[in-house]
Amino acid sequence: MKKTWANSGLDLHLDLPSSRVRAGLETALRDAVRDGRLYPGSRLPPSRVLAADLGIARNSVADAYGQLVAEGWLTARTGSGTWVTPHRPRPQPAPVAVPEEVAPPRYDLRPGVPDLGTFPRRAWLAAARASLSSAPDQVLGYPDPRGLPRLRTALAGYLARVRGVSVTGDRIIVCSGFAHGLALVCQVLRARSATAIGIEHYGHQAYRRIAEAHGLRLLALPVDGHGAMPDDLGPAAAVVLTPAHQFPLGVTLAPQRRRAIVEWATASAGLVIEDDYDGEFRYDRQPVGAMQALAPDHVVYAGTASKSLAPGLRLGWLAVPAPLLDEVIAVKEAAGAHANSLDQLTFAELLTSGGYDRQIRHARLAYRRRRDRLVAMVRRQAPQVEVTGIAAGLQALLSLPSGQSEDEIIAQAAARGLAVEGLASYHTGDPRHGPALVIGYGRPADHAFTTALARLGAVLAGRAAPAAAAAGRQRGRRESEGCPERGKGDPERDDGDPERDDGDPELGAEGVVPFLGRRPKADIDS
């Protein structure tokens, strides 16, 4: 780099490179204006003079001035030379609004999120490396709105094998989680002039809001021990169901109900949106197959990686009935909402290499152990509380004795640094179920689960919150050091056998506990 002192009427230190002189001069002048060495309103030497000072061609200077005038750094006035443009105060970029920090609860048993610490980072990285190393360049171009063919083929095989879904890769659409898939289908329904959609009386509010945001009126279907009751679908063009594991009540959709809903769909050209959010996680028996196989032309099957891997991936997939396919692709393409190709490649590799199956097996065992421990703790410490629903998924319903208030229990838990959620936040209209908690036993990190469970046990058993400040301080110190150890004086760390991995003998052979204390007459799954 040639350091040059330009002093023609204006002392100015400019660093110029020895090649690409004009571009170098532009950069040097921009830097000088930016750092204030060339202050606003100051006059620059005539191009001839600066060229002589710097020992470069006059045209290079004239061109650089011209470029900076065009960019607004300099102003040229005919007859009076070139000036540094007087500054208008530049608007400062507004800082991104950060929501007020809410301290996360120390222990969290709310449903919806898996144990993020179990994300298979190494397997994911290995799959990313393997798939990207061998992928052709074309994979990095604008992707097919349906998703990468490699992933769609892998998903079709996986879903057929594991969930009994009847589909080929050309009817799979990769989307950003169930929420996105639902939004796409709602958009298509609305474009077809649908006005109403059936939903389960108890369910996730976020998905209801998505349907409403697309102009669909909600028709709530009651849910009992056999799942959603399809008696009154009225003007609904579609119905959203969680057949394998009703969220949040935890029952499966009984075979006769499945048939009735499929009959409704066939007879009325209706659509079923099957939300199979945790279908791989069944602990007491083989998971019930997807309802989609009963009527592939009337059921949109929707899966997600949000429970099996992590919600932050925003990866989901739809198996779309042939008559709906082009419309779903069109709305997805119109929104420009393509899933990231690199993540798709990686996920395809994880699926085909067997890494995804391994992760599911590992997670299934871990969540099953947690569920067993939860059930055992409730039986022992709060027998008045009933764990209902099937042994599946990452959440369980704890029905409280009538008269107990969800809000009070939630407040008592909060006083112990434990976040829990009540069933009331999941219904539409009137509650039809007594007070209950929806416990997301999948969420805490492994090291926090034992204490979270013990605190829940203490709240359910009605034990007073530990008030002794000294004890609290001591506990706080231990916990802030990372993994609280068992049996070191924390009065809330009695949760039963932490290592048991076989079913709890109290649960019976299948580990199934009854829904609302009344086991449905018909076998709900078979």
Ligand SMILES: Cc1ncc(COP(=O)(O)O)c(C=O)c1O
């Ligand atoms: C009932 C239900 N469906 C679907 C999902 C997954 O949604 P997404 O794939 O948009 O993360 C969840 C996650 O909590 C859920 O509870």
